[in-house]
Structure formats: structure tokens, C-alpha cells
Amino acid sequence: MGIRMISKEIGIAGLGKMGANIALQMLSKGYVVTVQNRSRGPADELATKGARSAASIEELIASLKHPRTVWFMLTAGKPTIDAVREAAAYLQSGDTVIDGSNSHYNESVMLSRELAAKGIAYLDAGCSGGPSGALSGMSIMVGGDRKAFEAHEGLFRDLSVTDGYLYTGRSGSGHFTKMVHNAIEYGMMESIGEGLELMEDGPYSDVDLAKVCRLWNNGSVIRGYLIELAARALEKDPKLSSVAPYVEDNGEGRWAVQAAVEHGVPFGAISSSLYERFGSRSTKRYGKRVLAALRHEFGGHEVKRE
């Protein structure tokens, strides 16, 4: 594809915490940015900071000179697919769509093929670093057409920390690599949670866990950003009594376990980490009711009544 990014002009669709911060980072780095969001407020607010505000995807695309680059930063799945398909009606051959959401890699491949049929490039850009990274520099994994990547390499360089972007290969590989990153994160986080629960509920429950995490982050083998975050959380609230033991998941963990099953990859620790999150959210706890009922039936063990 003859993709070029001729100017530092870009459109952003989706202005949640990530999208809005990416817009701010682009503005601070001299890009001419048109922003659009389903509800108008975030776009109007960014307009006060130098962005051009568009009321619709059609208007967003009309504001950009061909060849255009539009960055989508929406919820993965239907919202992203619908918005990209809507945009495709207004884009032309030679334009580029960058999907920075946590889309499923198979949906990236699907959209990539749909757009390629019109000569439009689609890059799947897995972004790590959270809202603070979106504002000041992310870690970005980019899959898709190599020429389209090369045409936008300056953009990825501008939005990432030093040496913080990587072209991972064909379509879907950026989102797949980001998905695996998040799956590893699930396992690391669960391991930290299990270990600290053993500290808290074991024979040495009086040890200061904030200090332990500070120490572990200083010269020990498990040092890293997640241990640093654990130390910060425990310094604010040593017993974490203000934090409910309810853990959401955003899809990537599930997709990674599904991919591991599809490709026959042993995935015990990460699977267990995902299931622990499901269990943390269950109020019904049906499976555990079954266990309690069975123990009662075969052994006469007492059942706690609700």
C-alpha cells in the first residue's frame, strides 16, 4: 500500500482517559489533532486545549487532509468495530486506521482485511502504560502492514517512552502481544496477592507489608513496577480495608486462556489467576454451595444456613 503520513495531522475517535491523554500528548508534541467522542463534552474540553473538535466520525474525517490517519481509542469489540466500519465509509485509499484499543487479535485481522479491500491500512497498536503513559509515553506493540507502520514510525516514537515501540509483524500481532503481556500481568498480580495473603494470614501477620514491598523492590529478584505499586497501596492503607476484594477483568486474560487452549499451551498459573478474578466477583457462589451441600449429603457435615 502506498501509505504515507505527510503531516503531523491526526484524528482521534474515543476520548476516554486513554484517548484524551493521547490527544494531549500529541498536542504537546506539535500535532494538529481533531478529536471526536460519542458524547460531545470531552471533545469540547480538548478544544479549549488546542484540539479541533468534531461532532461525528464523518466530520472528524472531513477535517483531515488525505492521506489521513485516524487513531481509534474505544472500548474493544463492538464499539471499535462499529466505529472503524463507519469511518471506512468516509476514508479513501491511502488512509490509515490505527486501533490503539485492547481489541481481540482476530477482530484486528478481520478489520484489517475489510479495510485492505478499500486500500485503507489498519495498524493494531497494543498500548501499555495506563493513562499516565498515554499522557507522557507508552509502550506500544504495533502489528499490520509494514509500510503503513514505517509511515507512522515517527508517531509511535513520539507517543512512547524511549525505545518504547516495536513492530511485531503481520496484522493482529500487536494486539496479540499486548494480550499476552496482560496475561502475564494477571499471573504476576495473583502471585503477589497470594504471597501477601500468606504474610497477612500466616504465622507472622505482624510484619509491616508496606515496608516488605519497599524492601522487595530494592535489590531483590522480584523488584519491578507491580511491587512498587503494591508498596504504594499498602503505604496508603496497610490492611487494604478500604479496597473491596472484587477484581474486574478486561477481556485480554480470557482471550489469552482461550488462545492457550486453542494452541495447546500449558497455562496453569495464568488460568488460575483468571478464575480467581471470576471467583472474587461472584455473590451467588453456586459451585461452593454445591460443595457444601455434597459434604452435608455424604458426611452429615453441617451446612451454614443463609
Place this chain on the structure above:
Amino acid sequence: MGIRMISKEIGIAGLGKMGANIALQMLSKGYVVTVQNRSRGPADELATKGARSAASIEELIASLKHPRTVWFMLTAGKPTIDAVREAAAYLQSGDTVIDGSNSHYNESVMLSRELAAKGIAYLDAGCSGGPSGALSGMSIMVGGDRKAFEAHEGLFRDLSVTDGYLYTGRSGSGHFTKMVHNAIEYGMMESIGEGLELMEDGPYSDVDLAKVCRLWNNGSVIRGYLIELAARALEKDPKLSSVAPYVEDNGEGRWAVQAAVEHGVPFGAISSSLYERFGSRSTKRYGKRVLAALRHEFGGHEVKRE
């Protein structure tokens, strides 16, 4: 206990990689060090670098002025217990034993009580950082008598990275905290292994995993020392074909799972990580033979013959 460490004089029993490097670090920081090892070679070698060499534990202790401090850096379990008990016969009230090995916390409590009966202090010092940390600065978790800790705080400061030591509380808490650290390490390592195996054996097997790990260690949420080590290993040998998939364990993971069971702490991800290590070492694979035999018996599924 009226424990003091009046001079920068210390004895070290056990000169493996960790013990020898701790001796070198002590020498570089102005300590007068007597060293002893079961086989004489390592002690003689350290003698060429400024240490005093002792042929036995008795001789080691005789070389030190009272109140003495002896650092034990032996294999955990029987070797450590035997050596500490042997030393106790020559030590006096007011002396201090520091056990820097990966001893089980219950053995630390046991030795602490035995020595306390003679007025000898026992500090359990969990040391993280590996041989390079032993040489240049470790992360040290110290349990035991508080006064004995305070008398040796300068020593722990000297042997650790900046702010790299912590008094964790009563006897056993240092080794317990180090054990939990290692258990978290098991879970983190297994998660990294599972994730990278999904990269290697999944639909995007052509992605450069050394570059991915370098990227992940740069601005992403899972950044940290273990991801850095993964990048280094993959840069040397991208397919890791020179590394057998055989993973040892040193005890702490087992003790942590046992402690989790004893105290009723959910430990799914870390337990799974430990069992994967067992499985990695099995050549007999008896359980999997049973599964294959059962599938053959009930479904006529073909059995691979050896």
C-alpha cells in the same frame, strides 16, 4: 540479651558462591573476617584476599574476640543445623549467630530457642539478590531478638543496597518473609514462561521475543528485573534451545505451599507454578502414563508405545 557487636570482626562458615562473595564484600568494607568451609580450598583462596582462614568451626570461633558474631551461609536444613549446633558448643553468652541461608522458618525458631538457652542470639537473615548481590549489596530480611538486630544493624546496612534491609520482627520472620518472596518469584516466573510459550507456540510465532521482553521492560506494567533477565536470556539464545526445560526448586516454594495449606490461604497460581517445576523434572511421568492407559481402556484411544 546484652548483645553488642563491638568491632567490625566477624566469622563466616560456608563459602559457596554466596558465602564467599559476602566475605569479599565484608573485606572490601573494612571488616576483619575469619572464614571456614568444610573443604579447605575456598578458605585458603579467601586468605589470599585478606581473610583469616580457619580449618574448623572450633578454630573459626577461637579466632574471634568475645562478643563474637558468626555468619552461617550453608545449605539450609541439616548442614546449617549441624554447623550451628557445633558452633554453640564453642560460643559464649553474648555471642550472636546470623543464619543467612534459606532455612525453614520453623528451624530458625528451633535454633533460636536452643541458642537463647545459652544466652546466644540467633538472627535469621533472608538474603535476596544472588551472588552478585552478595558481592555488592543484597536485600536482607532479618528476624530475631530486636537488641541483637540493633547491635548488628551496621553490618546489615553494610551488606545491603541503600535502604536494603528490614527488621521483620520475632524469630523466623526474616526467613518466612524471604520464603514468601521466593514463592512470589515462582509465580511470576511461571507466568512469564507461560506467556512466552503462548507467543512461541501461538499464531504469531515469528515475533522476536527478545525484542518483546526489552519492550515490556520499558514503560509497561510488567517491567522489572525478571523481564530484564528474560530479555537477556533470549538475546543470547532466541529459541532457548541450549537450555533444557528442567527446573529445580530449592525448598522455599514447597514450604510456602505447605504454609498456605496449614493456614488456609488460597495459593492456586503459586502452587501450580511449583507443580510445573516438579513436572519439568519427571522422566517417569507416571501420572500421564495412567491417563494415556485410561483413555485407551475406556475409549480405545491409541497409546503411544515406548
